[in-house]
Amino acid sequence: MQPTQHTTLLIIGGGPGGYVAAIRAGQLGIPTVLIEGQSLGGTCLNVGCIPSKALIHVAEQFHATRRYSNNGSPLGIKTQAPTLDIGQSVQWKNGIVDRLTTGVGALLKKNGVKVIHGWANILDGKAVEVGGQRIECEHLLLATGSHTVDLPILPIGGAIISSTEALQPTAIPKRLTVVGAGYIGLELGIAYRKLGAEVTVVEARDRILPTYDKDLTLPVAESLKALGITLYLEHSVEGFQASSKTLSMRDRMGQSQTLETDQVLVAVGRRPRTGGFNLESLALAMNGAAIRVDSRCHTSMRNVWAIGDLTGEPMLAHRAMAQGEMVAEIIAGKQREFSPTAIAAVCFTDPEIVVVGKTPVEAQEAGLDYISASFPFSANGRAMTLEAKTGFVRVVARHDNHLIVGWQAVGAGVSELSTAFAQSLEMGACLEDIAGTIHAHPTLGEAVQEAALRALGHALHL
Amino acid sequence: MGTHVIKMPDIGEGIAQVELVEWFVKVGDMVSEDQVVADVMTDKATVDIPSPVAGRVLALGGQPGEVMAVGSELIRIEVEGAGNLRESAQAGPAAQPAAAEPAVAAVKAAPQARVEVAVVAAPPIKAAPAHRSAPVAREANERPLASPAVRKRAWDSGIELRFVIGSGPAGRVLHDDLDAYLARDTETSVAPASGYAKRNDEQKIPVIGLRRKIAQRMQDAKRRAAHFSYVEEVDVTALEELRTQLNQKWGDSRGKLTLLPFLLRAMVVALRDFPQINVRYDDEAQVITRFGAAHIGVAAQSEGGLMVPVVRHAETLNLWGAANEIARLANAVRTGKATREELTGSTITLTSLGALGGIVSTPVVNLPEVAIIGVNRIVERPVVVKGQIVIRKMMNLSSSFDHRVVDGMDAAQFIQAMRGLLEQPATLFVE
Numbered sequence: 106m107q108p109t110q111h112t113t114l115l116i117i118g119g120g121p122g123g124y125v126a127a128i129r130a131g132q133l134g135i136p137t138v139l140i141e142g143q144s145l146g147g148t149c150l151n152v153g154c155i156p157s158k159a160l161i162h163v164a165e166q167f168h169a170t171r172r173y174s175n176n177g178s179p180l181g182i183k184t185q186a187p188t189l190d191i192g193q194s195v196q197w198k199n200g201i202v203d204r205l206t207t208g209v210g211a212l213l214k215k216n217g218v219k220v221i222h223g224w225a226n227i228l229d230g231k232a233v234e235v236g237g238q239r240i241e242c243e244h245l246l247l248a249t250g251s252h253t254v255d256l257p258i259l260p261i262g263g264a265i266i267s268s269t270e271a272l273q274p275t276a277i278p279k280r281l282t283v284v285g286a287g288y289i290g291l292e293l294g295i296a297y298r299k300l301g302a303e304v305t306v307v308e309a310r311d312r313i314l315p316t317y318d319k320d321l322t323l324p325v326a327e328s329l330k331a332l333g334i335t336l337y338l339e340h341s342v343e344g345f346q347a348s349s350k351t352l353s354m355r356d357r358m359g360q361s362q363t364l365e366t367d368q369v370l371v372a373v374g375r376r377p378r379t380g381g382f383n384l385e386s387l388a389l390a391m392n393g394a395a396i397r398v399d400s401r402c403h404t405s406m407r408n409v410w411a412i413g414d415l416t417g418e419p420m421l422a423h424r425a426m427a428q429g430e431m432v433a434e435i436i437a438g439k440q441r442e443f444s445p446t447a448i449a450a451v452c453f454t455d456p457e458i459v460v461v462g463k464t465p466v467e468a469q470e471a472g473l474d475y476i477s478a479s480f481p482f483s484a485n486g487r488a489m490t491l492e493a494k495t496g497f498v499r500v501v502a503r504h505d506n507h508l509i510v511g512w513q514a515v516g517a518g519v520s521e522l523s524t525a526f527a528q529s530l531e532m533g534a535c536l537e538d539i540a541g542t543i544h545a546h547p548t549l550g551e552a553v554q555e556a557a558l559r560a561l562g563h564a565l566h567l
Numbered sequence: 568m569g570t571h572v573i574k575m576p577d578i579g580e581g582i583a584q585v586e587l588v589e590w591f592v593k594v595g596d597m598v599s600e601d602q603v604v605a606d607v608m609t610d611k612a613t614v615d616i617p618s619p620v621a622g623r624v625l626a627l628g629g630q631p632g633e634v635m636a637v638g639s640e641l642i643r644i645e646v647e648g649a650g651n652l653r654e655s656a657q658a659g660p661a662a663q664p665a666a667a668e669p670a671v672a673a674v675k676a677a678p679q680a681r682v683e684v685a686v687v688a689a690p691p692i693k694a695a696p697a698h699r700s701a702p703v704a705r706e707a708n709e710r711p712l713a714s715p716a717v718r719k720r721a722w723d724s725g726i727e728l729r730f731v732i733g734s735g736p737a738g739r740v741l742h743d744d745l746d747a748y749l750a751r752d753t754e755t756s757v758a759p760a761s762g763y764a765k766r767n768d769e770q771k772i773p774v775i776g777l778r779r780k781i782a783q784r785m786q787d788a789k790r791r792a793a794h795f796s797y798v799e800e801v802d803v804t805a806l807e808e809l810r811t812q813l814n815q816k817w818g819d820s821r822g823k824l825t826l827l828p829f830l831l832r833a834m835v836v837a838l839r840d841f842p843q844i845n846v847r848y849d850d851e852a853q854v855i856t857r858f859g860a861a862h863i864g865v866a867a868q869s870e871g872g873l874m875v876p877v878v879r880h881a882e883t884l885n886l887w888g889a890a891n892e893i894a895r896l897a898n899a900v901r902t903g904k905a906t907r908e909e910l911t912g913s914t915i916t917l918t919s920l921g922a923l924g925g926i927v928s929t930p931v932v933n934l935p936e937v938a939i940i941g942v943n944r945i946v947e948r949p950v951v952v953k954g955q956i957v958i959r960k961m962m963n964l965s966s967s968f969d970h971r972v973v974d975g976m977d978a979a980q981f982i983q984a985m986r987g988l989l990e991q992p993a994t995l996f997v998e
Binding site: 439440441442444503506507508531532533535537538 | 722
């Protein structure tokens, strides 16, 4: 039995929430221990945000080259049909992941955080056991993130894969069926299609990306069609026969149907990771499947904190990071509160979708008297030069004082507009503020200014 | 195009004025036929005013809280066809529809001149668009608007941004606003370490509608009646046993009984011997009217405030009949559906705060009645019975009477009669 260790802050989970909390706590001089069971960086760096974006980039480059080779592009570039060495692609992706996770480790070390690799087991609200070592702390921060939701009828293994396996391909299957048309399913489905697979998407609800409004998802639906992705809406999967490689499903009317497919990617969502580290012994108040926290990320137990996906929707790395930073500052004695005006949500489909703040529907539900206006990229010069004329930027503002309450956009590369959107909301910008800011020409950002102008009734280029 | 004027209708017998409670439309809105445009209030009932015509609202005749005479102009609507306003009078608003909004301001400023058509055509008073006026007042629960840097500085200085007036666009709180707030309240700036923000905010809430009604009636009752209160404790152990048994046996089929139906029954039975307490006293005519019927008001909390729906002819109701009627009335009050009839005509009132009943209360008599029975909470207490200390369920009755017409002796005997009935619950039902 090793002697008990003591620390001020003990963090379980080294994902974006946990490691940012640890870095900030280190900066503030708080003795901090971080326990990570797998690899620093969590889902985001290892099997989520970063590797999926790497794979999407590979897919886009490959797809573009293929277009040049079969005269599908008007740009005048001619080339031979490209080939794909997926093993090398994955290696390149792993290189990025390694660089980033090593970087996180270095940052933690630089800030004096003690990292323990091992599986934490909670003993009580002030003590955790890891590898036979008992560690006592004043503050316990839970940052264990989330895991993919499994379907009992489609157990992961063999031809049935989750997003984790899909980001580590050894070969691109001839036929891939994606179960779930949420953002994860569509991002990967589109990437696999561009890498050459025949992709089918099955969704139980009546439309793709059900959390976004129809105007925003329409350009994505059109893109799926253009890419040749087959879509089955209002179909429920019933099972997969591995021997015959057939996926059976049923439509809304109960009509059965089978699909032949080489791989099935299950992407039906994520759930807070609350099991496997004796969390239940704390009997914390829950909010559905998530840990309930107040506006300071404090749980129902004194000096036990929880951040990120573990606390439920929206499950976004940037939310977890902001919460982690805040909790470290609270523990350092500062007065803080997690009260962002908005948290941007980005969907890296083709085209991309970005949503920050209230949509028109949400403004209506909130009882706001609002104005909404959109500006299409088809009227934006830079979009034309990028062959990216689909999509639009939309603004939602209060009618009485023109305070902007929401931004949405769909189009190629619009994820980068989230910066401008979030900034304008957090700064409390009014339509006149955005309309009166000179936006560089020629950029996609001009559509942001034009949307604000249009809401004020005088768009210049429409 | 013509103009249709809706006048304040006569909605109660002999009522000369009613209070405008709420507008559901504003100037420029389109209204359809039968659409409710306003709520007005008489005595205690709120009445919807529907529009008999379809058209566009030209002008509103008053603001919420204003007491308006029956027959005065309530709303002016532009309609297809002739309307009901004579031609010469309508020229003003029809010629200058743009002036409609400022005209409301004029109407507000000069309520006496409301009926004059000329006022409607008054020149604009306020020309600046509303959204650029600063500072902007926030709703009580509205999130303060401030940049992240301002928010952080406020946290660090222990300032609650909710209490800082924002002078920026849309009411945004700027660094300058924080400076001004800190300068005004230096104590906050030197002692943020205490962790508790000092509050200097005030909120003015106009006393209108039901609250004004309650205020008037309570003041009236306190001024006119000669209140005295009388408190007696009642051993309700047997009553509670009976109630539990009845609920076990019939709770599912007939509904659960609270204590209220038993108290109603005790009042009904006790009042038979005290007709001088079940009365309404008209102090202006100097007449006391005794009632054979027991119309028992049961005080109930609504969203807007206290209301007293009336259980009519309580003497005819058995326990479950009374329970159902109380539940129905309470629901009507809560949902704002209670009619004028259901809210008037009581001869005596029962008030109970349930678990919040406290030890003693001094209820205010619901004029023109002369008695109000208040119920305090039930507590288990050690009580001496025949030389032994035993645990009994005890409950106080705190009642008030109008001493102008109820003598102390009568009041005491009446309460003792109720106590006897409640302590020996069988006697409640022996005729």
